[in-house]
Amino acid sequence: MNIKFHIQDLNFYFNNNKVLKLINFEIPANIILGIIGPSGSGKTTFLRALNRMNDLESGSRIEGQILFDGEDIYSSDYDVVALRKRVGMVFAMPVPLPMSIYDNIVYGPRLSGVNDKKRLDVLVEKSLTAAYLWDEVKDRLKTSAMRLSGGQQQRLCLARVLAMEPEVILLDEPCSGLDPISTAKIEDALTELKKEYTIILVTNNTKQAARVSDYTAFFLMGDLIEVGNTGQIFTSPNKTETNDYITGRFG
Amino acid sequence: MKLISEKGVKRLLMITAFSAISALLLIALFIINEGLPFIFKYGLKEFLFSSDWQPHLGKFGIYPMIVASLWVTLGAMLVGAPLGVAGALFLSEYVPKSVMNIIKPTIELLAAIPSVVYGFIGVMVLAPIIRDNFGGPGLSLLAGSIILGIMILPTVISISIDSILAVPRSYREGSLALGATTWQTIHMVTIKASKSGIIASIILGMGRAIGETMAVIMVAGNSVNIPHSPLDSVRTLTANIALEMSYATGLHRQALFATGVILFIVIIILNSIASVAIRKRMVKK
Numbered sequence A: 001m002n003i004k005f006h007i008q009d010l011n012f013y014f015n016n017n018k019v020l021k022l023i024n025f026e027i028p029a030n031i032i033l034g035i036i037g038p039s040g041s042g043k044t045t046f047l048r049a050l051n052r053m054n055d056l057e058s059g060s061r062i063e064g065q066i067l068f069d070g071e072d073i074y075s076s077d078y079d080v081v082a083l084r085k086r087v088g089m090v091f092a093m094p095v096p097l098p099m100s101i102y103d104n105i106v107y108g109p110r111l112s113g114v115n116d117k118k119r120l121d122v123l124v125e126k127s128l129t130a131a132y133l134w135d136e137v138k139d140r141l142k143t144s145a146m147r148l149s150g151g152q153q154q155r156l157c158l159a160r161v162l163a164m165e166p167e168v169i170l171l172d173e174p175c176s177g178l179d180p181i182s183t184a185k186i187e188d189a190l191t192e193l194k195k196e197y198t199i200i201l202v203t204n205n206t207k208q209a210a211r212v213s214d215y216t217a218f219f220l221m222g223d224l225i226e227v228g229n230t231g232q233i234f235t236s237p238n239k240t241e242t243n244d245y246i247t248g249r250f251g
Numbered sequence B: 001m002k003l004i005s006e007k008g009v010k011r012l013l014m015i016t017a018f019s020a021i022s023a024l025l026l027i028a029l030f031i032i033n034e035g036l037p038f039i040f041k042y043g044l045k046e047f048l049f050s051s052d053w054q055p056h057l058g059k060f061g062i063y064p065m066i067v068a069s070l071w072v073t074l075g076a077m078l079v080g081a082p083l084g085v086a087g088a089l090f091l092s093e094y095v096p097k098s099v100m101n102i103i104k105p106t107i108e109l110l111a112a113i114p115s116v117v118y119g120f121i122g123v124m125v126l127a128p129i130i131r132d133n134f135g136g137p138g139l140s141l142l143a144g145s146i147i148l149g150i151m152i153l154p155t156v157i158s159i160s161i162d163s164i165l166a167v168p169r170s171y172r173e174g175s176l177a178l179g180a181t182t183w184q185t186i187h188m189v190t191i192k193a194s195k196s197g198i199i200a201s202i203i204l205g206m207g208r209a210i211g212e213t214m215a216v217i218m219v220a221g222n223s224v225n226i227p228h229s230p231l232d233s234v235r236t237l238t239a240n241i242a243l244e245m246s247y248a249t250g251l252h253r254q255a256l257f258a259t260g261v262i263l264f265i266v267i268i269i270l271n272s273i274a275s276v277a278i279r280k281r282m283v284k285k
């Protein structure tokens, strides 16, 4: 199986606070990896380490290696901007940029030098359709993205990532503020998308991980307790902590 | 006991606020009362658009001074606005927060330096440089523009930084996560989202430049003439009032007050535009 990310002896610090402790595992391509764990476990930090968004935090420091397609993304000559084009991210709080729906979607492609109007139009329709949003907004692409509902904004954020045609999509609790219908739409979209993309989904909802992910990783207090097939993790976990968490005994 | 002091404080504050406002109103009324009759008597058109300023002959055309004020202000904007906005962007986007928190108050402190000090530096340092390198008297439109441009920097930088920092962090993160560079994020997202605040800072700086008097008197040369080059000596509206008020009497004195009315109107217009721009920013958030 093709491996997208090798995580090797990863330690992560905010100032002197060790937030990720000696993480080792591999993320295969074209799967959905669900990451679960109580809040404060380092799930967001781990996700943001994969596209180097943590670089923006002052006092953040990394040890160990993260290899993306075999290349160390933290080596000093690695192109971070190119990395973020290949590894797209949807944040927990859906925040479109303060511009029209259309401009939000073409923001990424334009940065990559795509300026052909026809090509952009195609991208817009394609990515909005894939994010299950096209039908709701196709008649008002030029209106401000800020006027969409929360669920629509989150799908817009997914669509603008898809428009960049990345290889990996990182999602940080994308459904935490959404109603069940919007959540179902996002989950449907993700299941459809894993054919073309590698998807890493942090979720505070263990049922969601059980529903959509192929692999599940359980983080607790900065430790990766267990990672494996979703079926195995949810039916016969190897660690008691995992069992306690998925049966709702803590967290 | 507590209730009484509560009421007492309220009353005290009210009296203070009231007297501050009435002082402002009285000043405005006084200037208008002294200046407006002259404008009616002399004729607005003649007053604004005649180039003849010869008080001893009863000629009161302030056109050269208006032109000088506009040029000096425009020059100050050309110097101060790009420097100020670039400085604000650099400090808020490229410099670590801890450093910015030291530099910003320091820059704001520059606004507290008396304008006579800026004027002094202009006379001692800037004017000789201009005279030696470009010719002319040195004390000139150019010198005035540069000194005023520097004087408005604290206003432009400070207000611009505030409005840039008010741009939600999530906009920047969203843009960077989509593969934008820092500079692309700045000019495609940050500047757009803080545009009204940046414009407000420039307009407030402009108001300061038009109204500035002491530094301009010291460095601009003060000849009443319509400038043909940046190296010409000029006299602004404010400089004219300050230079002649001490000995002016009768009609001459009234003409100076009328000049004040014109300045007053220009500055009120600029400030209203700025406050509308600032309010627009607040509403958007």
Ligand SMILES: Nc1ncnc2c1ncn2[C@@H]1O[C@H](COP(=O)(O)OP(=O)(O)O)[C@@H](O)[C@H]1O
Binding pocket: A014, A017, A019, A037, A038, A039, A040, A041, A042, A043, A044, A045, A046, A057
């Ligand atoms: N920018 C930051 N600066 C300092 N500490 C942080 C920062 N972000 C997260 N942390 C700390 O790192 C730990 C893990 O946080 P996070 O990765 O957000 O956990 P999760 O997403 O699992 O809730 C927490 O203890 C949190 O307080």
Ligand SMILES: [Mg+2]
Binding pocket: A043, A044, A045, A172
């Ligand atoms: Mg989190």
